[in-house]
Amino acid sequence: MQRDYFYYKNILAGKSMPLAFVDLDLFDQNIQEVLRRVGNLPIRVASKSLRCLPLLQRIIQADSRFQGIMAYHPLEAVKLSQAGLDDILLGYPCFHEQHIQAVLEEVKRGKKIIFMVDEESHLLRIDKLAKKLDVLTKICFDVDMSTNFPGLHFGVWRSPLHTVQDVMKLTEVLKRCSNLALEGIMGYEAQIAGLGDNVAGNGIKNKIIKWLKKKSIKDIITRRGAIVKALEEEGIKINLVNAGGTGSIESSILEPWVTEVTVGSAFYAPALFDYYTTFRHQPAAAFALEITRIPSPGIYTCQGGGYIASGEVGVIKQPVPYLPEGIKTISTEGFGEVQTPIRYNGKVSLQVGDPLFFRHAKAGELMERFNKIYFIKEGKIVDEELTYRGMGWCFG
Numbered sequence: 001m002q003r004d005y006f007y008y009k010n011i012l013a014g015k016s017m018p019l020a021f022v023d024l025d026l027f028d029q030n031i032q033e034v035l036r037r038v039g040n041l042p043i044r045v046a047s048k049s050l051r052c053l054p055l056l057q058r059i060i061q062a063d064s065r066f067q068g069i070m071a072y073h074p075l076e077a078v079k080l081s082q083a084g085l086d087d088i089l090l091g092y093p094c095f096h097e098q099h100i101q102a103v104l105e106e107v108k109r110g111k112k113i114i115f116m117v118d119e120e121s122h123l124l125r126i127d128k129l130a131k132k133l134d135v136l137t138k139i140c141f142d143v144d145m146s147t148n149f150p151g152l153h154f155g156v157w158r159s160p161l162h163t164v165q166d167v168m169k170l171t172e173v174l175k176r177c178s179n180l181a182l183e184g185i186m187g188y189e190a191q192i193a194g195l196g197d198n199v200a201g202n203g204i205k206n207k208i209i210k211w212l213k214k215k216s217i218k219d220i221i222t223r224r225g226a227i228v229k230a231l232e233e234e235g236i237k238i239n240l241v242n243a244g245g246t247g248s249i250e251s252s253i254l255e256p257w258v259t260e261v262t263v264g265s266a267f268y269a270p271a272l273f274d275y276y277t278t279f280r281h282q283p284a285a286a287f288a289l290e291i292t293r294i295p296s297p298g299i300y301t302c303q304g305g306g307y308i309a310s311g312e313v314g315v316i317k318q319p320v321p322y323l324p325e326g327i328k329t330i331s332t333e334g335f336g337e338v339q340t341p342i343r344y345n346g347k348v349s350l351q352v353g354d355p356l357f358f359r360h361a362k363a364g365e366l367m368e369r370f371n372k373i374y375f376i377k378e379g380k381i382v383d384e385e386l387t388y389r390g391m392g393w394c395f396g
């Protein structure tokens with residue numbers, strides 16, 4: 001079925017706007033495409049890029065290779081565990097005692113939740129609380145995967161564990177922690193996974209990014225490999241070498257020591273993931289705004305819309321006009337706090353009360369704007385489900 005303006009307009013007719021929806025036909029295609037891209041490795045699902053429990057469950061149930069979740073907050077991990085999910089890797093360190101304790105209580109109930117750590121204070125605190133609760137718990141080292149070129153830090157600032165020596169030093173601290181066991185290492189190569197290299201109009205910049213990525217991938221392979229080898233030589237058995245994200249699957253799976261790849265954004269395929277040379281997913285998530293006034297012919301002002309994505313600021317973090325084809329943002333106003341003017345001179349006749357469709361720049365953040373989402377399949381609404389926000393799950 002052709003996914004044009006009238007397809008979604010007819011399906012969603014009469015619904016209160018703004019609204020968000022997931023096109024399950026496209027979502028399921030994205031699941032299959034992720035499985036194809038990853039090859040034979042297990043896949044850990046990044047919950048932050050979905051923020052909707054039924055959709056997380058849909059992915060996990062789709063194939064046995066979807067093994068586990070990467071959660072972004074300890075209390076979220078606890079909620080997910082209590083909702084029946086297991087094998088949850090905390091993608092980021094946590095430090096608040098109550099948060100750690102809540103996770104440890106879940107571990108004590110027999111659930112597998114792995115803490116992320118990158119320095120001594122993380123280890124000592126988790127160990128202290130684990131001793132108090134008399135529980136043995138798994139931890140994972142977050143290894144920094146950015147690449148330093150002369151005068152350019154290519155990547156993000158995450159972890160102080162950059163070299164083999166940094167990692168080995170932390171394993172010395174770990175030896176003093178009787179209630180902790182090292183499950184493995186995670187390295188998120190953000191500069192490959194989250195940086196588009198095929199951005200329209202970026203000509204030479206795309207070329208430079210591609211070149212930097214190529215060099216950086218070499219550095220990542222060498223460094224991650226050396227760290228795994230050093231741990232093995234030290235007699236430390238590791239079960240987990242987690243790598244990547246949606247944008248780096250093709251390079252992450254090249255490393256023979258990588259045991260699993262994390263993927264999140266690929267399932268909704270938000271606008272920022274349109275700009276990669278190596279893959280293209282289907283736009284499965286979108287939102288509709290209602291035209292509430294027409295200030296001038298060709299300008300349609302909608303209610304709502306200011307759903308700007310996080311990170312470095314720039315127009316690329318705005319929602320992207322989707323349908324009808326040809327709708328355009330007005331650069332002097334952008335997406336407003338309560339209303340958004342849109343320019344359109346195309347063939348579709350638009351009236352007050354009609355929807356316009358947009359895609360968010362990022363994946364999970366759209367779900368923080370809506371309590372529920374409509375699930376669309378084969379030309380109709382088949383379900384209406386709560387987002388994290390709708391469930392009262394708010395983890396910042």
Ligand SMILES: Cc1ncc(COP(=O)(O)O)c(C=O)c1O
Pocket residue numbers: 046049070091188193194244245246247262263264265266363
């Ligand atoms: C640790 C970690 N792994 C993986 C990802 C990739 O997620 P996605 O597939 O949504 O890009 C992220 C995203 O920020 C992350 O922080």
